[in-house]
Each structure stands twice: as structure tokens, then as C-alpha cells.
Amino acid sequence: MVTIQKDSFGKTKDGSDVSRFTLANKNQMTVQILDYGGTISSIVVPDKHGKLDDVCLGFDDMEGYEKNPAYIGGLIGRVANRIAGGKFSLDGKEYVLPVNNEPNFLHGGFKGFDKVMWTARVENNKLILTYVSPDGEEKFPGEVTSTVVFELTDDNQLKIDYTVTTTKPTPVGLTSHSYFNLGGHGCGKIDDHFMTIKADTYLPVDENVIPTGEIRSLDGLPEDLRKMVRLGDVINDIPGGNGFNCNYNLNHTGQFQQAARAEHRGTGRYLECYTTEPAIQLYTAYAVPSMAGKGGAKYGAYCAFAWEAQHYPDSVNHKHFPNIILHPGETYRQTTSYKFGLID
Template structure:
């Protein structure tokens, strides 16, 4: 009897170890090959950095600060890569969609006609989203080589610090700006991104990060099945080229009302207010988060009932841009040979409001000498059987 018990115990240990080893092997297969990113770009060395904890991994390249892979467990413990991207750096360099995963700035989102006035001077930025300036323009952060440093923080957590010096006049912006972005993979399955920046002249400044999420782990399944909740009672209506009118409008009675969880595709063809028709047949809306301070607080939850993967977003920023991928056209071929089709990925960008330099009633986005810009966003991952749980 005792011998049988020992044998049974050994069998359990062997099964558990094999099961864990199997999960680990599956996890490793989802990681991209670092050698596929090792190359010179504009005379600087490009790398692929990998941050890990016991449950998750994130891979980031210093070309534009792109999040290449973000691997989390589903409700069965199966590792799942939930961001869209490419398997080698050459594919990023030739992609039609340049906003797959990068840092964007100096100014994330749009500035009308690429124009703004500051201290009685007029400025003209590049026009890369006619007739407007988008995500820093032709010389934005997304196309820059950042300096990277991989380290462990005081808690023993993996962290990557990226730095970039943006010279006065880059893409038409005034001032020399030094930006530092720290990515930290926390032990409790949070990816925290902290931005800091300084300038020697007043300048508009509104960076954000732009990963395309698909919680299915494959772009062959639409994000329209995901449930989304946003802690926002208002949004900023736009004209036909997605420039805010200046109004702060209620989401009440509109397809933009995500104060309780809704399936993303649920109201995409029922827009009586015409507020989502300009996003390529989907959402491309800035939400005014329900907050009155600059503390990090809850902004949104994204979840997928099929595999139980859920993600909370917390931030100190006043806005959240939700883009549901309506303009994706299937041209780019990404990881695992999958196409980037319409609604195959979504972006949730913590930010200040679009075109703020031209709207005095919007929160201020002018960074001044002597100030330090700060911006924190936390992506918190977990699994749940109840995707409709309200926060």
C-alpha cells in the first residue's frame, strides 16, 4: 500500500512537471527570435528586448519603442500572444501600417492641418494624414532609434528604459526635448509604462503607446467579440477628418456609451448619431475619462469570453483614444503569416485630447522649460469567467 502511494505521488509529480514544461515550451515558441531584429538602422544598433515574469513576457524593439509580443495565459493556462506585429525587423520597416506597436509623438493623435500658434509664433508640422498631422508626423517617435537599457528594478522585476533626444525643429516642433520611457513587467502581471520628458522651449507634447490588441491571440478572429468598458461619461465629437469640434458631449444614448460592458461589434451598424462613421466603419473616438486629478486610476477593461483573457487599463491621463481597426485592409502579413484585416486589432491609447493646442478649453498639452512631463499607464492582465464584471 505504501509502495503504491509512493508510485502514485511520483506519477503526480512527473505529470505536473511535464505539464509545466509543456506550457513553458509553448510559451517559448511564441517569443520572437532576437536575431531577426539585430541590425543597423540609421547607423544605430537595433535590438529585441525580452522582459519576463513567471506568467508573462513582453518583447520590445528600440526601433520606435515597438511592443512586438505580449504573452499572457488564458483561462486554461495556455500562453497567448495578444498584440499584432511582425516576426522580423524588415517587416516593420516595409509595413504599410507604421503604427503596429510603437511609441508615438511628439504629439500622439491629430493636430488640425498641422498648424498651431504658441507665444505669438505660428508653426507648421508635416501633413501625414491629409489634411492633418498624426502621431508626430513624418519624423515621429515611431520612426526613431531609441537608446535602450535593460535592467532589474529594486523589486527584481525586469525593466527596459528607452531614451530619445528630439532636436529643435524636428518635424516643425519647437524646442529640444529629452524623452525617457520605462517599461516594467511587474510580478503581479502588470505591464507599467512610465514616460518623463523635459524641454528647453515651450512645445506641444502628448506621447502615447500604440499596440494593436487582439485577445484571441490571432488576427483570424475579430476583436468585435471582445467586451469593452470605459470609465467615461463624455467624449470629444469630431468632424469628418477626425478633428475635434471643441465640444465635450455626453455618451448617453450613443454607440460610444461603454460605461457598462458592451461587445465591441454590438452597435457598429446602429449609429444613429453618426459618431463612429468616420473611423473606417468602426470606432476612432477620444473618451474623456471620469477623473478630476492626475492620479493613476481605472480607465477601461477589455475582455474576451472565449478564452477568459481580461485587461484593465489604469492611467493618470485625461483621455483614452479607442480605435477598433476599421481602416485595416489586410495588406500587411504579420506573425504566424496572419493578415492584418479590418477589425483584427484595436488600440486603446492613454493621452491628452486630439488637437488640444487649438482648443483652449481642452486640458493643457504645452510642456515648458523647468517642468517635467510625466505619464503612467498600467495594463493589468488576468483571467475571468465573467467578462461582464463591472468595475
């Protein structure tokens, strides 16, 4: 039986009250989510000895989240990942967005969905968050209503269901930006994680991390994760010298299927990602600065990995990429889950 409890997590700088919701199941797994940014602030799961550890990055207070330099834990929208030059054209009109990752737009702009207050309600074992993004917010057209449902199950799965509607044609692509370290959020680099991703192709990028438009086979490349590899054995071989920041084009067409699996054999934990999205971005946190996290933990480059279930980056500027334009009368839907367990 899953329970949900609510407590206070302080106030934002502008005085908004922030609530924290703790979802708990019969296996001692707990997930904590804030109504600020739809932020996953804690995921506690047992290891093979029954020891409980928090396996996602986060902060102890609102000051940490409001200064958050790496989108740690937040819901990303209205468009995840990068848009080249902060520009796109729709129905004959060019839109110019904020450039918050020079020279590009990234993860919703200066005030994306991870930096706003969501309206929260609890229905049975589900936490339901809603945010209405006004027409023109971050220079996007249309009023967009997003509803995100978090559900923790008794098989240690955190399921996230997204639905979005709009009043005008507009790009939409949401994701959750949790950072995972299955050894525990403060245990250092992720070299000893093993990983596989079910993708035959990926998107090469230019010097500004924008897709070139090519959809390239992973055959013979260090980015190829179709067979499980130890991250520490390949992370330094990725072109550019910054580890993985790679969009994998998943081998399915919208079905809810397994996309990725990670294992930490020291603790016996594994994590699987299932999604309906066409892609997943693997990011091994090279740009996370040295900083203090929860409980005095020290974070920095390569201290965690993110799996961002998403549409292709810069899709609005590549007609052969999966469409992300949502029209009035349509509903954007996505289901992604993160399932934790112990290696047999």
C-alpha cells in the same frame, strides 16, 4: 522574479542595429520591446486552460516595422493623435508641421518617435528607453528629452512611465500604440470582445477626425461604453460606418485609475488599462490594411483594438482642452499600465 534578456532583431534600412528585449515573469507572461520606436512587438499571456498566445499585433522582421502602415506597437510622440491642418500657434508664432494624414498632422509626423532608434538600458527589472528629439524635428520647437520606463510585474501588469523635458515651450503628448486581440493576434475580428470605458463624455469630430470643440455627454449614444457591451453588437452603429475611433474623456483628474476593461470570454482573458492621462482613444482598426503579420497571421480591418492613453486630440488649437504645452524647467509625466488576467 522578472527577468530581461536581450537579443538582435536585425538592422534598419540605414544600418542601425536593432535590439529586442524580452521581459518575463513567473506566470509565463512575456513582453518583447524593440529599441526601434520603443515598439512593443509581442505580449504572450496564458488563457483559462494555460494555453499561451501572443495577444498584440506585430511583425516578424524590421522590414515589417519600417513599412508599418498603422503605427503598430510604437511609442507615439512628440504629440499623439491629430493636429488640425498641421498648424498651431505658440507665444505669438505660428508653427507649420508636416501633413502626413491629409489634411492633418498625425502621431508625430513623417518621422515620429515610433520611427527612431531609442537608447536602451536595463536596470534590474526595468527597461529604460531614452530619445533626444532635436530642436526643429518635424518642425517643433525645442530639444525634447523623453525617457520611457517599461516594467513587467508578477501580477501580469505592463507598466509604462513617461517623463519628458524641453529646452523651449513645445507641445508634448506621448502614448503607446499597441493593438490587442485577446483571442490571439491572428484570430480575426474583435466582435466577441466585451468592453467598458469609464467616461461620461467624448469628443465629437468633423469629417477629418478633428474635434469640433464640443465636449458631449455619451447619454443615449452607441459610443457609450459605461456598461460593458459586446463590440460586435455596437461597432456597426457608430456614426461614419468605420467603427470606433473615439476620444473618451475619463472620469478622473490625473489620478492613476482604471480607465477601461476588455474581456474575451472564449479564452477567459481580460485586459485593463490604468492611466494618469485625461483621455483614452479607442480605435478598432478600421484602416488597418489587409497584410501579413507575425507568423503568417492575416491582419485587416477590425482585427484588433487600440487603447491610446493620451491628452485630447488637437489640444493645441482648443484652449478649453487640457494643456499640452511643456515649458523649460517643467517635466511632463505619465503613467499607463496594461494589466492582464483571467475572468473569475
